[in-house]
Amino acid sequence: MTLKGKTAIIAGASRGIGKAIAKRFFKEGADVIAIARNTNVLIHHEIRSYENLNKLITWPCDVSQEEEVKKAFDFIDNRLNRKVDILVNAAGIAEPYAPIFESEFSEWKKVFETNVFGTFLMMKYAILQMRENKSGKIINFSGGGDGLEGFSAYSASKVAIVRLTETVAKEVKPFGIDVNVIAPGPLKTRLFYEMFFSKAFLQSKKTPPATGDMQKSVELALFLASDKSNGLSGKFLSANWDNWEKIPENLNLIMSDPNVFTLRRVKGEI
Numbered sequence: 063m064t065l066k067g068k069t070a071i072i073a074g075a076s077r078g079i080g081k082a083i084a085k086r087f088f089k090e091g092a093d094v095i096a097i098a099r100n101t102n103v104l105i106h107h108e109i110r111s112y113e114n115l116n117k118l119i120t121w122p123c124d125v126s127q128e129e130e131v132k133k134a135f136d137f138i139d140n141r142l143n144r145k146v147d148i149l150v151n152a153a154g155i156a157e158p159y160a161p162i163f164e165s166e167f168s169e170w171k172k173v174f175e176t177n178v179f180g181t182f183l184m185m186k187y188a189i190l191q192m193r194e195n196k197s198g199k200i201i202n203f204s205g206g207g208d209g210l211e212g213f214s215a216y217s218a219s220k221v222a223i224v225r226l227t228e229t230v231a232k233e234v235k236p237f238g239i240d241v242n243v244i245a246p247g248p249l250k251t252r253l254f255y256e257m258f259f260s261k262a263f264l265q266s267k268k269t270p271p272a273t274g275d276m277q278k279s280v281e282l283a284l285f286l287a288s289d290k291s292n293g294l295s296g297k298f299l300s301a302n303w304d305n306w307e308k309i310p311e312n313l314n315l316i317m318s319d320p321n322v323f324t325l326r327r328v329k330g331e332i
């Protein structure tokens with residue numbers, strides 16, 4: 063079991079990629095705290111058939127609300143008497159389809175509160191625990207593809223998470239904490255259908271993006287949560303396109319080159 067003895071908290075665990083990762087981490091031996099706004103659709107009932115060698119706990123939490131995030135981490139520390147080893151930030155939303163000149167500020171704000179501020183809050187309180195152990199793994203998620211016309215808030219929020227990841231990785235390096243971000247590509251999740259099969263999007267006559275394999279993102283998340291990725295930090299990894307299996311044997315080269323697995327402007331010839 064790759065994650066035996068580890069405590070993982072997974073935001074957005076009620077559906078999509080967060081749910082898939084929570085189930086996989088549990089099977090790999092981690093004690094999993096699965097959080098989401100709606101605990102009625104959390105995953106506990108689907109995992110009862112697995113061997114009960116570890117624990118799965120569901121906890122209601124809106125990651126955009128600091129007090130709720132703080133309570134979740136206080137529960138882990140004070141009630142479970144544990145410190146978080148692994149954080150996965152998979153909670154995310156998108157605004158209704160609209161060009162920016164027709165977008166509502168309240169919808170833009172809501173997207174950033176969940177996607178960016180929620181990622182910030184979860185990282186802040188996880189790091190406060192991880193730094194006591196001088197170790198930890200944080201896995202964030204960028205978006206599903208290039209800039210998505212009609213979803214400017216979602217697209218902007220996901221790029222912000224990449225830069226946030228790169229910055230925080232530098233700040234927590236002295237504590238032995240690795241922070242990375244996964245580009246999953248478009249996946250057939252509930253969010254995908256909410257975005258690309260809404261009435262407004264269908265009326266736009268636009269074509270939904272092609273979707274990828276969710277299992278690739280799950281396997282990459284498992285790698286980043288495990289000891290196999292020790293020392294890899296501040297990197298932006300594509301689940302579909304990057305040959306991340308070869309990272310351990312090339313770690314020194316990867317970490318010494320600021321242009322590898324990072325978000326950079328590429329200048330071509332004019």
